[in-house]
Amino acid sequence: MVYENRDRVKIGLEIHLQLNRLKTKIFCGCTTSYHGDPPNTHVCPVCLGLPGALPVVNRRAVEYAIRVGLALNCEISEHTQFYRKNYYYPDLPRGFQITQYDYPIAHHGHVVIEGEDGEHTVRINRAHLEEDPGRLVHEGTIDRSRYTLVDYNRSGIPLLEIVTEPDLRSPKEARRFLDKLRNIVEYLDVTDLDLEGSMRVDANVSIMGGNRAEIKNISSFRGAEKALLYEIVRQKNLLRRGGSVRQETRHFDEAREITVGIRRKEEAHDYRYFPEPDLVPLRITDWVAKVREELPELPDARRERFVREYGIKAEHAKTITGELKLAQFFEDVVLGGADPLIAATWIADVLKGELNYRDKTIESFRREDMIEIIQLLTEDKITERSGVEIIRTLLDEKGESVASIVSEKNLLKIESDEIDAAVREAIEENRKAVDDYRNGKDEALNFILGAVMKKTRGRADPKKAREMIIEEISDSAG
Secondary structure: OOOOOOOOOEEEEEEEEEEOOOOEOOOOOOOOOOOOOOOOOOOOOOOOOOOOOOOOOOOHHHHHHHHHHHHHHOOOOOOEEEEEEOOOOOOOOOOOOEEEEEOOOEEEEEEEEEEEEEEEEEEEEEEEEEEEEEEEEEEOOOOOOOOEEEEHHOOEEEEHHHHHHHHOOOOOHHHHHHHHHHHHHHHHHHOOOOOOOOEEEEEEEEEEEOEEEEEEEEHHHHHHHHHHHHHHHHHHHHOOOOOOOOOEEEEEEEOOOOOEEEEOOOOHOOOOOOOOOOOOOOOOHHHHHHHHHHOOOOHHHHHHHHHHHHHOOOOHHHHHHOOHHHHHHHHHHHOOOOOOHHHHHHHHHHHHHHHHHHHOOHHHHOOOHHHHHHHHHHOOOOHHHHHHHHHHOOOOOOOOHHHHHHHHOOOOOOOHHHHHHHHHHHHHHOHHHHHHHHOOOOOHHHHHHHHHHHHHOOOHHHHHHHHHHOOOOOHHHH
C-alpha cells in the first residue's frame, strides 16, 4: 500500500540541539551548567557581547558536531567557517548571532524512519554550530504578556542546528523522526536530554505547494505534533475559504494548543550574513577519522546485532534499543545468565509497560531481580501471571526481594493434585459453562479456566489446567 499525501503536506524541521555535555560555552569559559541557578549569574564579557570581548572556539564543540553529522550519515565539510547573522532581539546581546552559513560542518545526510507506508528516508540538509541566545521569560502568553524578562545564562551555550529537507508528510512522521533523532543523540552522549531546552524544534509547514509558515520554539515532541496538526488545519481552512497562506513566523501556545502569528518570515538576505572577522576558518577534514573512531554503537546497529547475536524478534529489538539505558539493561541481564528470548519478551512487553504505567524509568528496577525472575520462569517454577505480580510488587513496594515475594505470596507453581482439585471444584460450581462447552461454545472453556486460575491464585500452569479441564469434562460425560 502506497501512502497518498492528498493535501500535499510538506514539513521540514529545524532541531536545535544543546551540546550541554560540554563543560564550557562555545566561545568563552563560562559553565554550561546553569539550570536552576539565579538569572544572569553564569555570564562574562564574551557571552554578554560587551565591546572588545573576543570569542574563542571550543574545539570539543566542533568534534561533537562532527560526531552527530557522522551519525546522521552526513558528508563532513573539508573546512568550516563562522558567520554573523544580523538581527535584533532582546535575547541577543551583540545584535547578531555567531552561526554558520555557507560552510556548515555537515551536509547531505539522511535518516530512515518508519513512515506512513513503510520505511521512509528523510534527507538532512545540513547541521551547523551556533551560539544559543539568552532565554526570554514572558509574563503570561507571548501575545498577551505585559512584560518580558531576559536571562543570559543560556547565551553562548553550544547549539547544533539540524535542518531537514521538507520530506515529512504528516505530523506523525515528524514525531517519529524526532523520536529517532532523540534516540541517536542519546547514544552519542552529546547532550543531557532531561534538561529543559536541550532539544528545541522549529517546524516549517506548507500545503499544496503554497507559502510556508514557520512555527518557532516548540519545547516538546508531543507539542510539535500538536502544533503541526493545528497549523495544517488552519492552512486548509484558509485555502478552503478562498484565502491564501501568508509566509510568516508563528509561535505555538502550548496552553491553548494553537499557533499565533508573531512576525513576517525573514529570508536569508534579511540577516545580512557575512564572515565572522574575529574567528578564522577551520580545516576539519583531518579531525574526522579520530571522531569516527570514538563513535559508539548506534541504535540501528545495536538493533541488528541483538537480532543476529541473541536471536530475538525484530520488534523486541526495536523497542529495547529505542532507549539506551533499556538496551544496556537487556544486555546486562543476558550477560548475567538469563535466556535472551525470554528476557527480550519480558523486558520489552511486560517490564517496559509496567514502568510506563507508573511513569518510571528502567533505573527503578534492579538487573539482579530481572535475572532471578527469568530464571524462575525458565525453570518453570512460576507462571507468567506470578512473574507479572513479582514485577508489580517490586515496583510498588520498595525493599522487597524476589525470593521474599515468592515466599510471602506463595507464588511457586502448585502440584498436579492441587490443580486437579481446583478443576473439579470449578466444574462443579459452573455447570452452565460446562453445558455450553459441550454444546460447542469453546469460549465457555476460558470461563472455567479463569475460575481455576482464581482458585489457585494464578499458580497453576494454564496449559496444564486447560488440558485437565477438557479431560475431566470428557470423563464426566462418559
